[in-house]
Amino acid sequence: MGRRAGTDGLTHIQVERFMHYYHFIANRQDRNPDDTFTSAQVAESAGMDGSLVRKDLAAINIRGCSGRGFRTDESLEAIRYILGFDEILRAVIIGAGRLGGALASYHSFTDYGVEICGLFDIAPHKTGLTIGAFEVRHVSSLPNIVRQMSASIAILTVPPEAAQESADNAVAAGIRGIWNFAGTRLELPKDVCVRHEHISVGLAELGYKLRNAT
Amino acid sequence: MGRRAGTDGLTHIQVERFMHYYHFIANRQDRNPDDTFTSAQVAESAGMDGSLVRKDLAAINIRGCSGRGFRTDESLEAIRYILGFDEILRAVIIGAGRLGGALASYHSFTDYGVEICGLFDIAPHKTGLTIGAFEVRHVSSLPNIVRQMSASIAILTVPPEAAQESADNAVAAGIRGIWNFAGTRLELPKDVCVRHEHISVGLAELGYKLRNAT
Numbered sequence: 001m002g003r004r005a006g007t008d009g010l011t012h013i014q015v016e017r018f019m020h021y022y023h024f025i026a027n028r029q030d031r032n033p034d035d036t037f038t039s040a041q042v043a044e045s046a047g048m049d050g051s052l053v054r055k056d057l058a059a060i061n062i063r064g065c066s067g068r069g070f071r072t073d074e075s076l077e078a079i080r081y082i083l084g085f086d087e088i089l090r091a092v093i094i095g096a097g098r099l100g101g102a103l104a105s106y107h108s109f110t111d112y113g114v115e116i117c118g119l120f121d122i123a124p125h126k127t128g129l130t131i132g133a134f135e136v137r138h139v140s141s142l143p144n145i146v147r148q149m150s151a152s153i154a155i156l157t158v159p160p161e162a163a164q165e166s167a168d169n170a171v172a173a174g175i176r177g178i179w180n181f182a183g184t185r186l187e188l189p190k191d192v193c194v195r196h197e198h199i200s201v202g203l204a205e206l207g208y209k210l211r212n213a214t
Numbered sequence: 215m216g217r218r219a220g221t222d223g224l225t226h227i228q229v230e231r232f233m234h235y236y237h238f239i240a241n242r243q244d245r246n247p248d249d250t251f252t253s254a255q256v257a258e259s260a261g262m263d264g265s266l267v268r269k270d271l272a273a274i275n276i277r278g279c280s281g282r283g284f285r286t287d288e289s290l291e292a293i294r295y296i297l298g299f300d301e302i303l304r305a306v307i308i309g310a311g312r313l314g315g316a317l318a319s320y321h322s323f324t325d326y327g328v329e330i331c332g333l334f335d336i337a338p339h340k341t342g343l344t345i346g347a348f349e350v351r352h353v354s355s356l357p358n359i360v361r362q363m364s365a366s367i368a369i370l371t372v373p374p375e376a377a378q379e380s381a382d383n384a385v386a387a388g389i390r391g392i393w394n395f396a397g398t399r400l401e402l403p404k405d406v407c408v409r410h411e412h413i414s415v416g417l418a419e420l421g422y423k424l425r426n427a428t
Contacts, residue, residue, distance in 0.1 A: 012261060015422050019415045027399050045399075047226060083418055084425040091417075098319050098346075102312035103413075108397070112418045113425075132312075152424055153417075177424045179417055183322070185241050185259075193427065195420040197413075199317075201233045203305075203367075203393055204297055204326045206409040208229050210366055210391045211298040211327075213407065 015083065017056055020046050022079045029072040038069040085113035090149050092175075094166050095157035096121035096129070096136045099181060103155055105132035117149040118142075122162070139166070143173040153177045160184040229297065231270055234260050236293045243286040252283040299327035304363050306389070308380050309371035310335035310343070310350045313395060317369060319346035331363040332356075336376070353380070357387040367391045374398040 010018070024045050028035045039057065043050040057070065060082045064070045080086060091114050093100045104119045119134040120142055121127070127138045137145065145151065154170035156163055156178055163182035170178065177193040180186060186194060224232065238259050242249045253271065257264040271284065274296045278284045294300060305328050307314045318333045333348040334356055335341070343350045351359065359365065368384035370377055370392055377396035384392065391407040394400060400408055 009426055010422065012419060015419045016415060019412065019418050023397075023410070023412055024399075083422055085418070085421075087425055089421050089424060098312060098316035102316045105312050106413070108414060109417060112414045113421050114417055153420065155417075176427070177420050179420050183237075185238075191427070193420055193423040195416050195423075196237070197416045198233065198237055199320070199411075200322060200326045201230060202409050202411045203323060203328055203369075204233050204299070205226060205229045206367060206391050206393050206407060207299075207303050207327050208224065208297055209407040209409075210303060211301055212223055213390070213405070 010082070014056070017046075017048075017052075018060075018079050018083060021053070021056070022076065022083075025072050025075050025079070029076060033073070035072045036065075036069040037072060037075075039064070041069075083113070085111070087113055089114050089153055089177075090117045090151040091115065091153035091155055091179075092118040092120060092142065092146060092149075092151050092170075093134075093155045093157060094120045094139065094142070094170060095159075095162075095182075096123075096126050096131060097157060100155075100157035101131040103157065104134050114153065116155075117151055118145045120145075122158075139169065142169060146170075146173040146175060151175065153179060155179045155181070157181045224296070228270070231260075231262075231266075232274075232293050232297060235267070235270070236290065236297075239286050239289050239293070243290060247287070249286045250279075250283040251286060251289075253278070255283075297327070299325065301327060303328050303367055303391075304331045304365040305329065305367035305369055305393075306332040306334060306356065306360060306363075306365050306384075307348075307369045307371060308334045308353065308356070308384060309373075309376075309396075310337075310340050310345060311371060314369075314371035315345040317371065318348050328367065330369075331365055332359045334359075336372075353383065356383060360384075360387040360389060365389065367393060369393045369395070371395045 021042055024042050028037055039050045039053040042053045060078050062070055062075050062078045093104050096119050104116060120137050120139045122139045126136045129136045154175040156166055158166045160182050163184045164186055167178055167186045171192055180194055180196045235256055238256050242251055253264045253267040256267045274292050276284060276289050276292045307318050310333050318330060334351050334353045336353050340350045341352045368389040370380055372380045374396050377398045378400055381392055381400045385406055394408055394410050
């Protein structure tokens with residue numbers, strides 16, 4: 001589908017900012033469904049500038065009321081719309097180790113418009129095991145399931161040395177986007193979207209803050 | 215300890231950029247230890263501007279050779295130094311579910327200057343289980359272990375409703391930094407560093423790119 005009204009396409013950095021706003025606002029709404037918030041509160045939670053928050057919110061037509069701030073319900077809806085969370089994409093997980101199992105057991109991906117529809121592994125002894133809501137399938141059945149379920153995303157939780165082949169197989173099966181936890185770069189066709197996830201970035205940042213705390 | 219020479223302290227965004235450079239360079243070096251790279255290559259891999267990469271590298275005294283680019287080995291060393299990876303911090307994991315187990319089994323945190331020294335859970339039936347290299351301990355022993363090991367980081371992989379109490383207990387035990395996977399905000403003393411990890415940000419970004427691919 002095409003781009004959403006009100007934006008010519010968000011950059012990587014803008015999507016990350018909207019996700020931050022989304023988490024901040026959702027958290028407030030969980031505590032009080034009728035809550036409001038100010039741009040200063042969001043800015044403080046992220047260590048960023050309030051004017052940037054206001055500009056971002058205004059860009060997607062989230063309008064505050066003078067003196068009362070922004071409504072959480074309307075703001076969440078606007079961010080969900082702009083990020084496309086209401087249009088569900090289907091994903092398969094390749095690699096049924098601990099991390100693959102943890103992601104398969106994570107219930108909140110549908111909140112972000114992604115539904116997990118299968119968990120695969122190359123190891124025959126894992127085939128048939130139940131992890132979370134999934135029975136582990138052998139990777140040889142990946143092409144069939146991807147086609148049947150119209151899955152477009154593969155979540156790669158395989159060891160680094162298996163990542164390229166797994167990604168190639170996923171793309172051959174029809175996958176268009178890869179969320180790569182394997183820690184290696186992948187050579188893929190230009191029309192395949194890849195997001196490399198380095199879990200260690202958060203820890204490195206926390207470590208940096210601790211080492212440099214005065 | 216204090217701030218490193220050559221920097222007045224990096225912002226959150228700068229640390230993330232250096233981590234991106236680090237992963238990019240480390241990946242090249244894995245393939246060829248004598249490799250060099252150009253700022254344009256780094257910039258392309260991150261979808262950012264080459265001049266910003268050059269400015270960042272120059273700020274920490276990474277100098278390229280005209281026509282040959284930057285040396286991977288020297289650049290990795292400089293980034294490791296600036297981010298403090300050679301000064302090991304110790305961390306405990308609280309919550310021995312799938313995600314806690316996945317993180318406990320992750321071998322690369324020491325590459326980023328963090329050593330996991332214990333895995334804890336509140337459930338008595340998990341006490342004594344072996345996950346990765348760790349025997350799960352009951353959280354009641356957390357204060358002792360934190361003190362014995364001089365641990366400064368707690369990695370929170372508990373359910374959201376248990377997050378605040380777990381964090382409070384960790385801080386009372388002497389923890390100074392919290393890597394929070396529980397998905398809720400935490401109320402903590404100002405001198406405790408917190409990094410909220412929302413695994414879904416990467417997936418939301420990938421979904422956004424797929425939905426808006428032309």
